[in-house]
Amino acid sequence: MASFSMDEFVGDGVLKELLPKLLEEGWDDVPTLKIMNAEDMDEINMTQQQKDALEIRSYLHDRALMIHGDRLEASRKCLPELLSLSTAELSSQFGMKRGHIARFLDRSSACADPLLKSYAPRPARKMTSTRSRNDSNLTSFGSGSTKRMPSISKYRTSSTNYDKSLEQSMAEFKIKDGHVFKGIVAAGPAEPRACGCVQPPPVVDQVAPYSAVGNISLQKLTPEYKIGMERLVKTKAPPMKASELWRDKPAVILCIRRPGCIMCRAEAHQLYAKKPIFDALGIQLFAVLHEHIESEVKDFWPRYWGGVVLYDRGMDFFKALGGGKLLKDKFISGFVFNPRAIANYKRAKAMGMEQNFKGEGEIKGGLFLVGRGKSGIAYQFIERNFGDWAPLAEVIEICRQLQNQQQGQGDSVRSSQDINENGF
Missing domain, CATH: 3.40.30.10 (Glutaredoxin)
Known part of the structure; x- marks a missing residue:
């Protein structure tokens, strides 16, 4: 299963040098980093190679195939190029086993996360720290004294876009197929x-x-x-x-x-x-x-x-x-x-x-x-x-x-x- 450790997610590839910048800009955990869109990447001046690496690693993370992250990224191929390779090529070039190849080539929604795919909130930039009113107990639920407290405003570029995005995401995740809402x-x-x-x-x-x-x-x-x-x-x-x-x-x-x-x-x-x-x-x-x-x-x-x-x-x-x-x-x-x-x-x-x-x-x-x-x-x-x-x-x-x-x-x-x- 794919880890939520950022160090394991970025591996030894080109994203490693971006870690300080990602931390500064609020992209400081794996689930949030995976929903970064093209506009967000441009805002922090990511190179095309770094964009390709993030796309590859996000795809692998969804399929619990991070073991292949460094080798696939080092190939300098983008994700569509990798997905176009044959089973024999994936096996010979990257040492993938048959089960991993099948999972890698499976582009169905069963592997990807449909809820997050359509919902791309954006972290706030350089947020100031928020102190607890009870420093002895609750000061450091985050990273020491500078935890970035999440908020609704943190994830929207405009109220209209936010509401529309959230509504679409929730619509995909509605209770259906005869499930009875049980309440409390x-x-x-x-x-x-x-x-x-x-x-x-x-x-x-x-x-x-x-x-x-x-x-x-x-x-x-x-x-x-x-x-x-x-x-x-x-x-x-x-x-x-x-x-x-x-x-x-x-x-x-x-x-x-x-x-x-x-x-x-x-x-x-x-x-x-x-x-x-x-x-x-x-x-x-x-x-x-x-x-x-x-x-x-x-x-x-x-x-x-x-x-x-x-x-x-x-x-x-x-x-x-x-x-x-x-x-x-x-x-x-x-x-x-x-x-x-x-x-x-x-x-x-x-x-x-x-x-x-x-x-x-x-x-x-x-x-x-x-x-x-x-x-x-x-x-x-x-x-x-x-x-x-x-x-x-x-x-x-x-x-x-x-x-x-x-x-x-x-x-x-x-x-x-x-x-x-x-x-x-």
Whole structure:
């Protein structure tokens, strides 16, 4: 699977010398860099060779073929020329194996990301740093004291173009094919196991109260990944309240069952790949672990997840998913006898994920989408079967609703201010 590390993405090619400029101009993470368009490239004076390299590497990243990045770039061929080569030429010139050749030549939307393809937001230029009101806890979710806080304005050249682009992107990602929008609480189906002899564990049907998550104590393990970022927090971060995460902006909280699990890594990867969309909607992304194994955090971040990683020592987020108690399942009954869990495993395996078996893997995870301030939990997804993912269409739709609510509240406040100032 393609890594979210910028160093691995640019490799040893011509983009490496551009890293300082990319950092300066705000193209400082892989998902954002991949949506750079021709106009953006011209603005930072990229050469044609650098443009070709970015196109090639973005294409390879979508197909988990970054292992061939340096050799393909060194050929000095552009992407259309490479795609016109025969199977024999790709094998002899670049040492591609048959499976990699098939993936490389597959131009279908199954490999590319249709949501990001039509949506090309642009980072703000040389943004000033934004300080937290609580420096002891939240100052450095980004790169030290100069984190660039994402905002909706960061991603638009004009309000008209922005709205049109976002509307087209959302239209492509609407819930369809008979999927029922489940709203506040969602979970995968409870299919029979072992011919009905094993019953799936029950899940709650009520959203967790805000009081169950607002005061959770967390410890920051990694910052949000940017170019040149330290791999881990060097000094032990002080505990902080979870409410600090969504004090100013809504937040997606991804509760990871086990960072070495192939299905957990796949879920984290496909969610973080949509970072530009969440940024544009004003949504932050956080991953929460219930177990701190430093080697596992190093393997997980930033390869599979480039956002902030937090440690929930008391497993309180995981308890909130289960209505106050941990949701657990056994390997035999929950995986071996569960056809949906096996299908989830095959889905993750097809994405080229690696895995290990370190750590506790029976505690179920899930996802929360928490509104700004004390507005509460807008959405909660429970991992009923091992490897269940929150449907991205559902998550993004809720995020869009939150954005609309905030914009409506902002318009109401401005209208009230106008009335007070003008006496109408």
